[in-house]
Amino acid sequence: MSLEGGSASDHARLIPSGYSSHGRLEKVLRAGGFAVTTELAPPDSAHPEEVYRRARIFDQYVDAINATDGSGANCHMSSLAVCALLTRVGYEPVMQISCRDKNRIAIQGDILGGAALGVCNLLCLTGDGGQAGDHPQAAPVFDLDSISLLETARILRDEQRFLSGRRLTDPPNALLGAAENPFAPPLQWRADRLAKKVAAGAQFIQTQYCFDVELLRVFMRRVEDLGMAGKLFIIVGVGPLRSAKAAIWMREHVPGLHIPDHIIDRLSGAADGAREGRQICIDICQEIRTIPSVSGIHIMAYRQEESVAEIVERSGVLTGRKPWIPGDGLNGSRDVEKAPLRSMALPQ
Amino acid sequence: MYAIRRWSVRHSRGLNSFYRRFEMVLATLHPLLSRIGYVRLERPVAALEEAIKGVLFDCRMCGQCVLSATGMSCPMNCPKNLRNGPCGGVRADGACEVRPEMKCVWLEAVEGSTRIPGGDAALKSVQPALDRRLRGRSSWLRVAQEIGGQREP
Numbered sequence: 392m393s394l395e396g397g398s399a400s401d402h403a404r405l406i407p408s409g410y411s412s413h414g415r416l417e418k419v420l421r422a423g424g425f426a427v428t429t430e431l432a433p434p435d436s437a438h439p440e441e442v443y444r445r446a447r448i449f450d451q452y453v454d455a456i457n458a459t460d461g462s463g464a465n466c467h468m469s470s471l472a473v474c475a476l477l478t479r480v481g482y483e484p485v486m487q488i489s490c491r492d493k494n495r496i497a498i499q500g501d502i503l504g505g506a507a508l509g510v511c512n513l514l515c516l517t518g519d520g521g522q523a524g525d526h527p528q529a530a531p532v533f534d535l536d537s538i539s540l541l542e543t544a545r546i547l548r549d550e551q552r553f554l555s556g557r558r559l560t561d562p563p564n565a566l567l568g569a570a571e572n573p574f575a576p577p578l579q580w581r582a583d584r585l586a587k588k589v590a591a592g593a594q595f596i597q598t599q600y601c602f603d604v605e606l607l608r609v610f611m612r613r614v615e616d617l618g619m620a621g622k623l624f625i626i627v628g629v630g631p632l633r634s635a636k637a638a639i640w641m642r643e644h645v646p647g648l649h650i651p652d653h654i655i656d657r658l659s660g661a662a663d664g665a666r667e668g669r670q671i672c673i674d675i676c677q678e679i680r681t682i683p684s685v686s687g688i689h690i691m692a693y694r695q696e697e698s699v700a701e702i703v704e705r706s707g708v709l710t711g712r713k714p715w716i717p718g719d720g721l722n723g724s725r726d727v728e729k730a731p732l733r734s735m736a737l738p739q
Numbered sequence: 740m741y742a743i744r745r746w747s748v749r750h751s752r753g754l755n756s757f758y759r760r761f762e763m764v765l766a767t768l769h770p771l772l773s774r775i776g777y778v779r780l781e782r783p784v785a786a787l788e789e790a791i792k793g794v795l796f797d798c799r800m801c802g803q804c805v806l807s808a809t810g811m812s813c814p815m816n817c818p819k820n821l822r823n824g825p826c827g828g829v830r831a832d833g834a835c836e837v838r839p840e841m842k843c844v845w846l847e848a849v850e851g852s853t854r855i856p857g858g859d860a861a862l863k864s865v866q867p868a869l870d871r872r873l874r875g876r877s878s879w880l881r882v883a884q885e886i887g888g889q890r891e892p
Contacts, residue, residue: 495868523836537823537826538824539866543868572827583824587865646836649831
């Protein structure tokens with residue numbers, strides 16, 4: 392991967408056969424590794440160092456960093472720009488694309504631009520409603536939904552054309568992802584909705600925060616029953632809660648968040664809520680690690696980014712594997728590339 | 740009206756079978772409609788369609804009606820215009836994330852689909868991105884033209 396004079400076709404040559412991208416996240420996932428991803432809160436600043444400072448916190452603990460796209464309908468530095476800064480030094484971003492703020496013309500342009508800048512992973516989202524954020528006066532776009540967005544990205548990549556039919560010279564080679572919330576109603580239909588996402592092109596999902604491993608198991612059983620277990624990589628969202636009070640607030644105010652009472656009880660019974668919150672997260676990570684068809688965890692630790700290191704280290708989810716850090720060389724991912732390829736039939 | 744919209748979901752089976760018959764009538768009328776002129780019919784038929792479907796479904800006249808595939812719950816009433824299933828923000832009590840006073844239209848769709856033959860399979864089919872040019876236009880006339888046109892030698 393080179394930024395100087397590297398054309399998209401150079402990128403295409405670097406893609407191993409059976410892969411969608413030349414990214415390290417896809418390599419870890421296909422090698423059967425347990426991936427760790429996290430989320431970078433984009434700065435309210437125009438200074439690039441703000442992005443790098445936030446990324447460095449995760450060095451040696453994560454395989455990929457999600458760049459959020461106006462998450463919670465709040466305005467921040469754009470996801471595409473954060474990704475461009477991250478790929479400059481070799482980080483592996485997951486570019487989040489929300490349907491709330493852009494129509495299909497802007498979105499397709501961003502997908503091409505992102506791929507040209509070295510983005511190897513896209514996360515196709517509907518986006519939070521505008522009422523949740525700091526600009527409720529803004530026009531909600533929602534030209535596409537997460538599923539038609541996935542299909543759009545797949546058409547760009549696999550059929551090398553825009554939705555209009557116009558041909559691309561070079562396709563955006565990226566692993567396509569989506570979100571899923573196994574913990575929100577209609578519970579019994581969530582896996583069916585995931586199947587629609589797979590049909591539209593999803594190759595991996597990152598879920599909403601999991602605080603209820605039992606519900607996750609129910610969802611995973613349904614995923615397996617629908618024959619999807621080998622068709623996509625499932626990365627489960629986790630995160631530390633700061634206190635019982637914070638958990639109750641989040642439960643009431645964060646859309647789609649499910650926190651069972653026993654978690655709140657555990658937090659309120661502890662002398663140090665934040666410490667207990669991290670411990671709960673670690674326990675959940677370890678439980679999730681034992682579910683065979685789960686391929687990784689996505690740690691969302693907004694304003695507690697420093698805790699990601701502790702959660703990864705103490706939960707032992709990486710089992711000694713060391714993710715890439717700046718200085719490792721752009722194409723290297725230490726030990727993962729040498730690992731045998733687990734054959735997984737992914738949707739083409 | 741919200742109460743009537745919910746009534747329609749509860750009666751999705753009957754409404755769907757009525758619509759299926761109506762669709763056949765439309766297709767049969769295609770030669771006649773064609774002679775009168777689809778362009779000339781567009782405005783009055785769209786107005787009639789909006790009035791009827793507005794009462795029954797709070798129809799938003801997207802011009803690409805998918806009610807039969809969504810259990811007679813109009814997905815355009817979703818504040819995010821989702822046409823492929825619920826978002827991840829559905830509240831624990833089943834209320835909409837954006838408008839908590841309303842039940843998620845997709846929860847209604849899942850429920851309504853169980854009453855329609857083949858409704859479950861239709862619900863699981865991927866709906867393509869909307870063609871925004873068709874907004875305000877009659878779905879009925881489009882169906883008459885499509886199905887009726889196919890029957891022509």
